[in-house]
Amino acid sequence: MNSPIILALDTKELETAKSWIEATNESIGIYKIGLEFYLKFGADGLRRLADAGDFKIFLDLKLHDIPNTVSAAVSSVIDLAPKFLTIHASGGAAMIRAASDAAPNVSITAVTILTSLSDSDLVEIGYAKNSKSSAASLAKLASENGARSIVCSPFEASEIRAVVGDKLEIITPGVRPTGADLGDQKRVMTPKEAVTAGANYLVIGRPITDQAKISLTSMSETAASILDSLN
Numbered sequence: 097m098n099s100p101i102i103l104a105l106d107t108k109e110l111e112t113a114k115s116w117i118e119a120t121n122e123s124i125g126i127y128k129i130g131l132e133f134y135l136k137f138g139a140d141g142l143r144r145l146a147d148a149g150d151f152k153i154f155l156d157l158k159l160h161d162i163p164n165t166v167s168a169a170v171s172s173v174i175d176l177a178p179k180f181l182t183i184h185a186s187g188g189a190a191m192i193r194a195a196s197d198a199a200p201n202v203s204i205t206a207v208t209i210l211t212s213l214s215d216s217d218l219v220e221i222g223y224a225k226n227s228k229s230s231a232a233s234l235a236k237l238a239s240e241n242g243a244r245s246i247v248c249s250p251f252e253a254s255e256i257r258a259v260v261g262d263k264l265e266i267i268t269p270g271v272r273p274t275g276a277d278l279g280d281q282k283r284v285m286t287p288k289e290a291v292t293a294g295a296n297y298l299v300i301g302r303p304i305t306d307q308a309k310i311s312l313t314s315m316s317e318t319a320a321s322i323l324d325s326l327n
């Protein structure tokens with residue numbers, strides 16, 4: 097399934113994750129496994145999802161350590177053959193390079209600036225530039241050191257695209273269909289706006305997964321209608 101939507105499987109229940117894949121697999125071909133799921137079920141949990149459909153994995157482990165440790169950590173998950181594997185770009189050039197070299201067939205995905213951080217948070221940590229400029233610099237660093245994709249806010253996508261060209265795939269969370277509940281996301285774009293801004297893939301969670309509280313059919317329809325909205 098060739099779809100730009102990546103569904104965030106934010107659940108601690110393996111059977112729930114499976115049912116979400118089954119319900120949406122006609123519109124979605126990539127599922128994001130984050131720390132919540134991975135720290136509970138590990139690699140075995142991921143393998144147990146395999147028969148729920150035909151899909152690829154976005155493994156969102158946000159690795160950040162010395163290059164040698166990150167390289168070894170990447171090697172430890174290589175058997176799972178994720179399509180995307182996240183690291184923090186702020187780990188620096190050598191760390192990004194170590195991750196990329198350890199998994200030449202995986203799209204190493206550099207997280208730029210967490211969208212939960214405000215400009216004043218960045219000053220507090222010691223960043224010299226605001227979030228937009230810092231994200232663009234980190235995207236450039238990632239691109240120069242073998243990362244093939246980055247995660248950023250849709251509001252930073254066009255600026256980053258101008259800096260890195262078409263070399264990197266841009267993945268944006270913070271996406272909400274018109275009228276959807278914002279939840280804890282503050283600044284959002286619609287899926288269509290995010291793609292127009294330069295996103296290649298959209299990470300979407302609750303606007304789709306919350307529909308499972310109504311029914312899996314409703315979840316399936318919502319995923320299909322978001323995909324339709326992109327055409």
Ligand code: C5P
Binds near residue numbers: 104212302
């Ligand atoms: O439910 P929602 O659509 O907000 O989910 C978005 C997903 O993207 C969650 O898994 C969240 O952790 C992740 N994410 C995010 N903002 C970031 C980075 C990741 O919302 N800056």
